[in-house]
Amino acid sequence: MQSTYAPSADKIIGMVNGDWISQASQFRSMVPSRRRRFIAQLGVALGAPVVFADLLSQSGIFPRALAQSALEKGWPGKEELRLLSDRPLNAEAYATLLDDSITPNHRHFVRNNGLIPDRAKEGNLSDWSLRVDGEVQKVLDLDMAALKGSFKHVSSALVIECGGNGRAGFYPKVGGNPWTLGAVGCARYTGVRLRDVLRESGVRDSAVYLAYHAEDPTLNREPGKAPISRGVPIEKALDPHTLLAWEMNGVPLPPEHGFPLRLICPGWPGSTSGKWLKRLQVRDRVHDGPKMTGTSYRVPRHPVAPGEKVPEEDFEIIGAMPVKSLITRPAHLFQTLKAEPLEVGGHAWCGEGKVRKVDVTIDYGSTWQRAKLQAPVNPYAWQSWHCALQFPGKGYYEVWARATDEQGRHQPMVVPGWNPKGYLNNAMHRIAVRVI
């Protein structure tokens, strides 16, 4: 139907602000004839201005805007997690969900930068291979059978933690995913040592950095553009604990966790553990792919005041993560009877080396009790701890857990070093307990 009515953009905005919306709120109570007139008015505005119609059709507003909030539905396979975003998918665990010594797949946090590749959603290995190239003697092109057949298999429990875990605790507020405490997990991964694959390829003396390239598309599916391509220094790549993994807790990597193959660089920010790998590039310089440059995963070289503006050249790339711990039982705001000792437990981990001890306080740090701490099942697994607490009387208490690493560095009591991107908040975990 051809319309001769051609309102200007301003008129459209006027309708957005005025008549449309105020009438829409009464839409349900309108008599049918009034509804028909309302629809007609919408039609007039929609039909004529090419710009606005363009916006609506290009942006796909109708299917998406009508979609029920993903928060209400939950992400399939991750329904228990706190969903921060569904596009890209970002979801973290609540502390009590992480009580298991090995985090099951459905309780492991997810951090995506782009969309999940079709291959991962389909579980499809056809035409997939891992290329290893760059500063190497021999370029490798390994399909899954070659990868699995040529190198010794390894199975390890490894912690992956997002560099921004705890970001929501920083004040003033910073940009980025507002993780609280659950962007961490310790699953069992099966794969091969990256070192073995790199040795087969023959790393040249010129090698400085290892870069990963992956299959995930950008949010707007721009061809030839990657949402993320990071890496680690070649020494970390050659560390015997750095894995190329195809299995997570005994099953092939779930689609959101990087099928068919991912890197695990334990102890370093999760973004170094690239997912949906297609290529590993050994470079003769620090990698400069998306989310490797600028201020991504970087902190100021020297400590800054909260809210301070920092020039880009004064940032450095984050390496090993600091010592941290979680109280996974009981839940925050647990109630207990004075007479019973309360068992408190959780896990502790460190980016480099082991956790030496975990101490617990119920009087805001005035006195501390040593928790029983297990050794890690293998390097870079987290260490479970527990402690029986006796309270002096009824009332409201805070329980804090403080992990100390082998160098004697322990977690800070307050949120440490504000930085513009909100990384590395390893402050002690505090829960409240009521004794009745």
Add this chain to the structure above:
Amino acid sequence: MRAILLSCLGGVLAVISVQGDEGSAARTPWGLVADPVAPLVVSTCGSCHSPYLITHHHRDRDAWEKTLLKMQKNGMKALPDSFQAKVLDYLVQYQGPLKEDRPSESPWAQAAFHANPLWE
């Protein structure tokens, strides 16, 4: 086809406006304030990423302007100036910097809480 599109849009607006009956800071499913400009913000920004990424952030005008530029680099279609102004005003009004005395207004805003205040 257009009839379907029209009724869809009407449905969208009705859904958003129904939320408005529930309280003073009525919100759309993603936590955005249900202001008349909200559908424009959702359609502009939500075409690529979840509108949650807007409610996660509280920024001043300068920072939101920079964000819109960055989004254009990431593939957001350029809006007519008046639309752009509406979107920017919305962002500044409802997702502006958090203040000490301003209580948590959205599911993602953290109260301005200092565990250990620094006194002179």
